[in-house]
Amino acid sequence: MSVKAMTAKEVTRKVMEKKELFILDVRNEGDFADWKIEGEKFEYLNVPYFDLIDGVEGIMDKLPKDKKVLVVCAKEGSSIMVAEMLLEAGLNVSYLSGGMKAWSEHLEPVKVGELSNGGEMYQFVRIGKGCLSYMVVSNGEAAIIDATRMTEIYIDFASEIGATIKHVFDTHLHADHISGGRKIAEATGAAYWLPPKDAEEVIFEYNALQDGNEVKIGDTKINIHALYSPGHTIGSTSFVVDEKYLLSGDILFIDSIGRPDLAGMAEDWVGDLRESLYVKYKELSEELIVLPAHFMIIEELNADGSVAKKLGTLFAENHGLNIDDEETFRKLVTKNLPPQPNAYQEIRQTNMGKVTPDVDEQSEMEIGPNRCAVR
Template sequence: MAVKEMNAKEMTTKVLNKEDLFIFDVRNVADFNDWKIEGENFQYLNIPYFELIDGVEDIMDQLPKDKEIVVVCAKEGSSKMVADMLSEEGLDVAYFKGGMKAWSEHLHKTKVYEDKDISVYQFVRVGKGCLSYMVVSEDEALIVDPARFVDEYIEAAKEEGATITHIVDSHLHADHISGGKELADATGGSYYLMKSEGAVFDFKPFEEHERIEFKNIELEVLAVKTPGHTPGSVSFFVNKKLLFSGDTIFVSGLGRPDLGNKVREWANDLYNTVYNKVSEIADDVIVLPAHYADFDGEMNEEGFIGDTLGNIRERNEKMFTASREDFLNDVEKSASSVKPPNFEEIVMINRGMEEVDYGRKQELEIGPNRCAVHHTD
C-alpha cells in the first residue's frame, strides 16, 4: 500500500470528531510520556525509532490490521521511514507531516460568540494548549494573547473585512513566545501590556489605559487587574459579557503563581483576585482563558474552550470557597510540579531582552503547557 500523509489540520479534525485512530509514536519514551497527540478515542504504541532500524517484523503483532495507523515522530523523517516499512508489510498507514513540531504550531479557528456589535473567534493551539482570540467590531479587530504566528491573525482579520488595530497580552507568557510585538509592528496596531511585566520595547501600558474603546464604544474592553499568575496579570472584560481571563482563571483551575519563585506571595495575590475581584462578576459572564489542560474535558458543546463563570465556580468549588490559609497551602502543594521547559529564556524573549531565530523558537516551545493549578485533594 502507498504511504499517505496526515497534516495537523486533518489530525485536529479527528480529535474534534472523537474518531478512532491508532498512533504509533516512534520518539523516545520520555518524550512520548511527557507530551503526545491526545484524542479521546486514540490508541497508542510507543517504540523508539532506533529499536526499529533493523525492521518492524518483531512488532507487527502489536499493530492493528483493521485500523488506520499514523506514525509520529519529532520532525517527520523517522516516521516516514517507519511508515514505509509498515506499508511494505501491507498495513494501512500514514506518517504525520511535520511531526510534533507541526502539531505544536497548528491553530484551529472557531467562532465563540456573536451579537450585533461584535464577533469573537478563538484560536486553539491544539498541540500546545494555548488559546488566543480575535474580537471584530465593524472593520476593526482586537487580538488577545496572540501566538507568534502573526500571519494567521492578519489573514483571519482580512477574511472578516477588518484591520487589526489593537493587540493585548494578559501577562508576560512563560510557556510560549508572544506574537504581540511582532503583530503590532506588522499591522501598525497598538500593543498593550502591563508595565510591571518588565518589557523593554515600546508599548501602551495598561496602567495608563484601563479602558480601550473603538468603533463608537460598540466594543468596550475593560482591563481588570488580576495579579496572581504573574504580578502584572490582567483580565479583559468585554461589553460586560465576556471575560478574557488570561492565565488567572481556567475552565478547570487557576493560573499557577509559582514561576517567579515567590509562590506564597503570588498565591496570596491570586486569592485576593479570586475572592475580591472575580467574586463581583456575574455568573452568566462567559470566561475565555488563555490556556487549557484537558481538550476533551474543557471543550464545550458549542465547540470552543470556555464556560460561564457560574459553571466554573461550581466545577472548582473548593478553590472558590476555601479559606485563605487552605488556598495558599493547596497552591503550594501543586507548586512542585514540573515548570514549563525553557520558561526563563521565553520570558526574556517576551520582554524584548533576547532575540532568537525561528528554529530556536520552535525548540523552546516544544512540550505541553504547564500554566495551571488544579485542585489537589
Template sequence: MAMKNISPAELAEKIVHNEKTIILDVRNEDEFKDWKIEGAQVESYNEPYFNLLDGVEELEDRLPKDEEIVVVCAKGGSSQMVGEMLAEAEFKHVYSLDGGMKAWSEHLEPVKVADLTGGGSLYQFVRLGKGCLSYMIASNGEAAVVDAARMTEVYENFAEDIGVTITHTVDTHLHADHISGGLKLAEQANGTYHLPPKDAEEVTFQYEPLTEGHDLVVGKTTVKVQPVYSPGHTIGSTSLIIDDRYLLTGDILFVESIGRPDLAGKAEDWVSDLRETLYSRYKELSNELIVLPAHFSFVQELGKGGLVSARLGDLYQKNAGLNVDDEHEFRKMVTDQLPPQPNAYQEIRKTNMGKITPEQEEQREMEIGPNRCAVHG
C-alpha cells in the first residue's frame, strides 16, 4: 500500500485519546534521546535514516507490518523517504509526519477545562511537542488568553470559531523557554497586554502592569490577580484565580514538579522566594482549587482528552517538591539538581523583552527541544 501523510493535529488526536501509536523516529540517536514524541500508548523506535539508505530489511523484525507506523524526522523530508521504502517493503499502514518535529513542536491541541459560573468557558491549549500550556477564558463575547505561544493564529481562529473577541492577553511571567505570543496577539486583536512589572523592567514596549487589586474582567468573569506575588521562577511570577475554582500557576507549580529558579541567573537569590510561594502563600489558598500550570514534563500528567490539571490539596500530598521539610535540603534540590537549561533561553528572554526580533525560522530553531522549566524532586 502507498505511504500517506499525517498532520500534527491528526497525530495529536491519536495521542490524547490514548490510541496505540507506533513511532519510527529516523533522526540521530542523540536528538531522539533528548526529545521525542511521547504518549501513554506511544511505542517509539529510533533508527537514523542514514542506516536505512540501502534498505529497511533490518526493520522487518522490529516493526509490525500490519499496524499503523508513523515515521518522524526533523522537518519531514527523511521520513517521507523512509516511509516510501517501508511501503515498498509491504508494510501496510505507513504515514510520514508532515513537517517533522518542527511542526510537531508548534501544534496546539485545545481542550475544554470547564464551563464557568454565569456563562462562558475555560480552555487549555496543550502544546504536546513542547510541554507548554496556555489558556483562553471566554465569557459573554470576550476572551483573555494567558501565556500564549507565538503561534497566535491558533487563538485567533479558535476565538472566531466560538464567537468571542480577544480583549486581554496575559503572561504570568517573562518566559525563558518559548517565545511569547501575548504582545503580538494583543496588538492584532486591539486588546491589552498584561505583564508583571517586576519582570518587565527591561522590556522595550508598552504593557499593562499585572498587579494585585487590579483584577481583569472578561465578559461576566472576573479573573483575580491573586496571589499577585508568587515569585521564585522569576522575580515577578504571578498567579491567577478564575471563577474561584481554578489556579493558574504559571511556571511556579506543576502537577509532578515545581518551577526552577535559575533561568535569569539568580537561583541562589530566588530560592527563598520559591519556597515562600509554595510552602506559605499557596498553602493559604483553598485545597479545592484546581491547579492549571503553564507546562508539563511527563506524558502521565495528561488526563482525559489531554487536559493537564490537579487539585491543589492533592499536590500537597503527592508532589515531591512540596514535601521537603528541611529548608537546606530544599535549597540543595532546586540549585544542585537542575536539569539542562532550555535551548537558547537567553535569546528567548531577550526576544520576549523586545530587545531582539529574530526571523520566523530562527524563532522556530530557538524553541526546538523539550520543556525544561521544572525541578523534579
C-alpha cells in the first residue's frame, strides 16, 4: 500500500476549522525554527531527514499511534521516503504534497461579506505566507487588490463567478512577496493602479493611485476610495470600499502595525506611520471592517477563516494604536523590528520591473515567513 498525499488545501481546512494534526517536519532545525505550518491544535516534532535515512525506529516512541501524522519537507521528496517507512511501521501517515513550497503558494478564497447594493467582498488567504489579497465584485465586474504572483486563481475564480476583472490595485510597492497585479492586468486587459510615490523607479506604465481616487465597480456604484496613508512605504494607500470595508494594506494589521524600514527609511517614515494611524484612521468610522494585506499569527483568523475586525475594536485592542507618547511609538517601530523578509531587495526590484526572475527563482525568493509587522 502506497503512502497518501495531503494537499495544502486540506491542511488549510484543518487550520481554519481548528482540527488536530500531528506534523513531523523533516527539514533542518534552523528552517523549522524560522518557519513552519501553524495551527492552533497542531502538534510538532522536528527531526532532520538525514537523521532518519537509516530508519525511523528512534522516533517511534515520540509519534502518536492514535492520530494521523503528516510528514513535511521542503519540496516533498524527503517526506515521501520518511512517510513510507512510518507506514510500514504501522502508523496512520501521509505527506504534504509539494512540501513547504506548495504550502507557501496556496491561496484559500473566503467570502468576507456582502456589499450594500449587491455584490461581494472576497479575501484570498495565503495561509503559509500570511499574505491577504482581495476581490471586490459587483454586477459582473471585479477589482483585485494586492494580488500575489499565483495569478491563475484570481482569473479562474472571477470566471467561475461570472465576473470580468476591470481593475487591479497594489496598495504599495511590496517587499515581502512578488505582486501579480501587473500580470493579471496584462492577461485580462484590466487597468493596473499603483501609488506614484512608490513607483518612481518602476519601468512600466501604470495608472496613478492617489488620495481621492474613486473607481466604480459594476453598475451599482460601488466606489473604491483611495486614502493616502504613508508609513510602511512612502506611497502606501488604503481603500474604503462601500463605506463598509477598510483595506489597510500593510499599515495596520489585526495584531500589530506596519514596519517602516523595508526601504531603509525607518527614521524618516515613522512620523508618517503615526500620522496615518493616529490622525487619518481616527477620522474614519469605527464601524469599518479592517481588511489588512497580511496577518502575523494564526490566532488572527476568525472562525470562518477570514482575517477581519472592526476599526473601533482595533483602536481598543491593538497595542500599536494605543501609544500616547510619540517618542515611545518611535522607539517601538524603529528598534523593535523582526529580521528583514527573505530577499526583500530582490522582490522590490522585481515589483519595479527591473529584474525578471524565472518561476523557480520567484518561489525561492518568497520562501519563509511574513515579516511586514512591528513585533
